[in-house]
Amino acid sequence: MTTLFTSHRLNGLTLPNRVVMAPMTRVRAAAGGLATPSMAAYYAQRATAGLIVSEGVQPSLIGQSNPGTPGLYTDEQVASWRPVTDAVHTNGGRIFAQIMHGGRVSHPDTIGTRPVGPSAVPAVGDVFTPTGRVPAPMPRALDTAEVPEHAESYALAARRGIDAGFDGVELHGANGYLISQFLSSNANLRTDRYGGPIAHRIRFAVEAVTATVEAVGAERTGIRLSPGTSFWGVEETEVLDLYTALFAELAPLDLAYVHLEATADEDILVALRRQWPGTLIMNPTLPMGPRLTGRDDADRWLGLGAELISFGRSFISNPDLVERLRAGLPIAPVDEATYYEGGDAGYLTYPAHQYAASAATVIAEPQAA
16 A cells, blocks of 8 residues: 555655655855755755755746845856755755746846846736845846747756756746746737747747756656646636646656646646656645645545655754654644744754653662572
């Protein structure tokens, strides 16, 4: 019987359990988008996960969404990640880098230039800048000739990620960022081969994934998707048709996995499970929603056909989450105020569960001579 603690073969990797640490922005990188020793400790503490997916890593400066996030587009960034991946591997773990191009969800104060997107349509909401949150700016619509280089940026970052010691990469195609913007029916108003009908709106995602597979191999490539998402004001029409078409294009590539978020009705997600022939990672509860993913959610989706289950915020406050789930131990609450604050507080300061040892005293009787 398959359980959350059954091993799983993920193409070239053997995962000791089916618990995945979901990617979560923590904003702890050093200047220049460099990974830090604290980041090495943070991920190493959580290496009992079957698989760790890192926080979003920008593939280029123009792809950066938030200040304080790490990159994979310079030699210095690659070197800074090696102690992180080494620490995870030393602790027996496996880690993929999530490659995240923010597209229109950025600001000139963060990247030094106007953000880009499929169309000149701003995101809905305030974006983070070095001096605080401000309304999302109007992006510059990419020219048709420019689009392929942004698709290729995922592949270039993936190659650097493998050089940095990651076991693979996950393309961030969810939550209103660049790939999601191209999939959208309101952020993407293009009339060229990248916009309009579904076959055109999926083209950027397919090109980005194909380039990455060619760069590092299908067994090292996954993608995260959020069907029907509304993050940053994106909308998607014909959700089931959209993702069915996308899966049809991606299936022949034999990816390591597709990682779905619970951003659509369950009947749509179950239908997509049936459409995808490979490994599915399921994030069973709405990202940043009111409820954390629990053991019951995981067991339910294993029963619905997912091979792996991702947990997000619970991993922040429970570095030993796998053991807590296995033993039915309490899940410690997370301090939301330290999600994105710099420093080690709320980052490295959550302890593992402490077992209460019995204080019984045993008095030994004298041995007979």
